Amino acid sequence: MTQHMDAAAEVATTTLSHINVPPAQTWNYLRINDIKMELPTPKVAGDVYAGLPQLFGKVEVGLGDEAVRWIVSSAGDSNFYEVKASEARTVVVDIDAATGDACDTGVLVRTGAKATIVTFAHGGAEGSSSASLLRVVAEADAEVSIVEIVAHDGGQHLDGVGIDAGERAQIEMRQYALGGSRVAVGLACNLAGNKSRFTLDSRYLAQGSEILDVNHVVRQRGRNTRADIVTTGILADSARKTMRETIDLIHGAKFAEGSEIETVLVTGDDVVNKTLPVILCDEEDVAGNHGASIGAISPEQLSFLGARGLSEEAAEQLFARALFDDAVIHAGNDDACSAVLARAATVLGAEVARDIAEVLGVEPKEA
Amino acid sequence: MSDQLLTISGLSAGTEDTPILHDINLSIGAGETHVLMGPNGAGKSTLGHVIMGDPVFQVTGGSIMFDGQDVTDKGADKRSLAGIFLSYQAPVEVPGVPLYSFLRTICQMRPELKTTARKFRARVGEIADQLDIDQSFLTRELNVGFSGGEKKKIEMLQLLLLRPKLAILDETDSGLDVDALSIVSKAIEAYRADCDGALLMITHNTRILERLSVDHTHVMVRGNLVADGPASLIDDIDSNGFARFENELAQKGVE
Numbered sequence: 248m249t250q251h252m253d254a255a256a257e258v259a260t261t262t263l264s265h266i267n268v269p270p271a272q273t274w275n276y277l278r279i280n281d282i283k284m285e286l287p288t289p290k291v292a293g294d295v296y297a298g299l300p301q302l303f304g305k306v307e308v309g310l311g312d313e314a315v316r317w318i319v320s321s322a323g324d325s326n327f328y329e330v331k332a333s334e335a336r337t338v339v340v341d342i343d344a345a346t347g348d349a350c351d352t353g354v355l356v357r358t359g360a361k362a363t364i365v366t367f368a369h370g371g372a373e374g375s376s377s378a379s380l381l382r383v384v385a386e387a388d389a390e391v392s393i394v395e396i397v398a399h400d401g402g403q404h405l406d407g408v409g410i411d412a413g414e415r416a417q418i419e420m421r422q423y424a425l426g427g428s429r430v431a432v433g434l435a436c437n438l439a440g441n442k443s444r445f446t447l448d449s450r451y452l453a454q455g456s457e458i459l460d461v462n463h464v465v466r467q468r469g470r471n472t473r474a475d476i477v478t479t480g481i482l483a484d485s486a487r488k489t490m491r492e493t494i495d496l497i498h499g500a501k502f503a504e505g506s507e508i509e510t511v512l513v514t515g516d517d518v519v520n521k522t523l524p525v526i527l528c529d530e531e532d533v534a535g536n537h538g539a540s541i542g543a544i545s546p547e548q549l550s551f552l553g554a555r556g557l558s559e560e561a562a563e564q565l566f567a568r569a570l571f572d573d574a575v576i577h578a579g580n581d582d583a584c585s586a587v588l589a590r591a592a593t594v595l596g597a598e599v600a601r602d603i604a605e606v607l608g609v610e611p612k613e614a
Numbered sequence: 615m616s617d618q619l620l621t622i623s624g625l626s627a628g629t630e631d632t633p634i635l636h637d638i639n640l641s642i643g644a645g646e647t648h649v650l651m652g653p654n655g656a657g658k659s660t661l662g663h664v665i666m667g668d669p670v671f672q673v674t675g676g677s678i679m680f681d682g683q684d685v686t687d688k689g690a691d692k693r694s695l696a697g698i699f700l701s702y703q704a705p706v707e708v709p710g711v712p713l714y715s716f717l718r719t720i721c722q723m724r725p726e727l728k729t730t731a732r733k734f735r736a737r738v739g740e741i742a743d744q745l746d747i748d749q750s751f752l753t754r755e756l757n758v759g760f761s762g763g764e765k766k767k768i769e770m771l772q773l774l775l776l777r778p779k780l781a782i783l784d785e786t787d788s789g790l791d792v793d794a795l796s797i798v799s800k801a802i803e804a805y806r807a808d809c810d811g812a813l814l815m816i817t818h819n820t821r822i823l824e825r826l827s828v829d830h831t832h833v834m835v836r837g838n839l840v841a842d843g844p845a846s847l848i849d850d851i852d853s854n855g856f857a858r859f860e861n862e863l864a865q866k867g868v869e
Contacts, residue, residue: 479710551706553690555720569711605731
C-alpha cells in the first residue's frame with residue numbers, strides 16, 4: 248500500500264546520492280555521473296511492512312541501491328501482482344504527489360501471460376515529493392507493455408523501473424517525463440533469456456528551470472536478444488537534462504543487437520543538455536548502434552512543415568503539443584490521461600489541453 | 615478565360631551553386647488543370663518547390679504572383695496559408711508527431727478551416743474512409759514507417775482537408791500500385807469537384823490524368839519551358855517522347 252507523507256509539516260530530510268549512476272562512469276568534472284536529491288526521511292520506526300517476494304530483490308533498477316532503499320522505506324507496504332500463465336491483466340499505479348505518495352510495486356508475469364502496466368505520477372507542486380519503484384519479472388514468452396508517466400507541475404519525483412526478461416519475453420515500454428522541478432528516472436532492463444526483446448520509446452519535456460535526470464541501462468545477456476531505445480525530447484528556457492544510455496552486450500550474448508537513438512529539440516537559449524551514450528561490448532558476434540541529433544528541427548522537416556503553413560515557431564509548438572497528444576494516445580487509462588491533460592493545461596494552456604482531449608475523444612476527470 | 619491565380623514571370627532559380635530554372639513564364643487560372651511534363655532532371659520538381667517557397671532554392675530573377683499578391687519573397691508557410699499546396703514526391707518523416715496532431719494544427723492555422731474538435735474528427739474520418747486509410751494511422755507518427763503508397767494517401771488526405779486554391783502534385787503517382795493509383799486519382803478528382811481548385815500536375819504517367827480534364831500542357835527541358843499546348847500534347851509526347859523538344863532547344867544553342 249501507499250504511504251502518505253504530510254508535505255506541509257516540517258519533516259526531516261535525507262540527501263540521496265548515487266541515484267542515476269551509469270555502469271561505465273566518465274570524468275567527474277563533466278558532472279554527468281550522478282544526481283543528488285534531498286527528500287523526506289522515511290518514517291519507519293516501529294512499523295512492520297509487507298515487502299515484495301525476494302525474487303524482486305535481485306532485479307536491477309536504474310536508480311541505484313540507496314534510492315531504491317529510500318523508496319522501499321518510504322512506501323512501507325508494497326504491492327505485488329501476479330499475472331498467471333496465459334492470463335492477461337492490467338496493473339495501474341497512481342502516484343499522487345499531493346499526498347506525498349511513494350509506491351513500491353512488483354509484477355510477476357508468468358509464462359505466456361500478458362500484462363499492461365501503467366504508472367503515472369501527478370499532482371506535483373513546489374515543495375512536494377513523490378516516488379515510484381516498479382519491478383517486473385517476465386517469464387518465458389511473456390508479453391509486457393509498460394507506460395510510465397511523470398506529469399508534475401513542480402516538486403521532486405524519483406522513479407525507478409527494473410525488468411527481468413526470460414526467454415522470448417517481449418517488453419514494450421513508453422516513458423513520458425512531462426514535468427517536475429527535479430525528476431530522476433532510472434530504468435534497467437535485463438534481457439536474460441534468449442530471444443528476449445526490449446523496446447523503449449522515451450519522450451520528455453523540460454522547461455523553465457526544471458531538472459530532468461535519466462538513466463537507461465539494458466543488459467543483454469541472452470543470445471539473439473534485441474534492444475531498441477528511441478528517445479525524443481524538448482528542452483526549453485533554462486531546463487537542464489542529463490541522459491545516460493547504456494547498452495551492455497555481455498559475454499555470451501551472441502547475435503544480440505542493441506541500438507539507442509536520441510533526438511533533442513532545443514528551443515531555449517539557456518538550456519543545458521548532457522548526454523552520455525555508452526555501448527559496452529564483451530562479445531564478438533553482436534551489433535551495437537548509437538545515433539543522436541541535438542538542436543533545431545531538421546531543414547527537411549522545416550521545409551515540409553512550412554509547406555503546410557507552419558513557421559519555425561509554430562513547428563516547435565506542434566512538437567510540444569504532439570508530445571502530449573502521444574502521451575494521451577498511449578496512456579491506456581482514463582486517470583493517466585487526465586494527469587497528462589492537466590499537465591498539458593499548464594504547459595500549453597487550457598484551450599489547447601481541451602482541444603487535445605476533444606480531438607482524441609477523451610473526457611478528462613476534474614482535478 | 616478565367617482569372618489568373620498564379621502568374622510566373624521571367625523566373626530564374628537554382629541552388630546556391632547551380633542555376634536550374636531559366637526565364638520561366640507560366641500562368642494558371644483559377645480552377646484550371648495544367649500538366650507539366652519533361653524528361654528526368656528537367657527541373658519540374660524544382661519549379662514546384664520554388665513556387666512553394668522551398669528555402670533550398672533561391673530565386674535569382676523574375677516574380678511569382680499568387681492570388682493578386684507578389685509572393686516571390688514570402689516563406690513557404692505564408693504561401694501555404696495563402697492557398698498553395700505542394701504534394702511531396704517523397705513526403706518527409708516527422709518522428710514524435712502523431713498524424714492527428716499535425717492535421718489538427720495545420721487546420722487550426724487557417725481561419726477558414728477552424729472548427730470544433732468534433733467536426734474536425736468527423737471530417738478527417740470521412741476523408742480517411744474515402745482514401746481507404748485505416749483510422750489507426752491517425753495516431754501513428756507522421757509518415758514514419760509508412761509505405762510509399764501510404765505516404766501518398768496521407769498527402770491526399772492533407773490536400774482534401776486543406777482545400778487549397780492551387781495544388782502542385784509532384785509525381786504523386788510514382789511508386790503506386792494499381793489500387794493505390796485509383797484511390798489517389800479519385801482523391802484528385804474529388805479535390806477538383808469539391809474545392810474547384812487549380813492543379814499543376816507534374817507527372818510521367820498519363821494514367822493519373824485519365825479522370826481529369828486537362829486545360830494546358832507544358833513541357834520543360836533543361837530548366838526551360840519549351841512548349842505549351844492543349845491536352846492533346848500529352849498524347850503527342852506519349853507517342854513521340856521529348857526528343858524533338860530537346861533538339862529544338864539544342865538548335866537554339868541552349869546546353
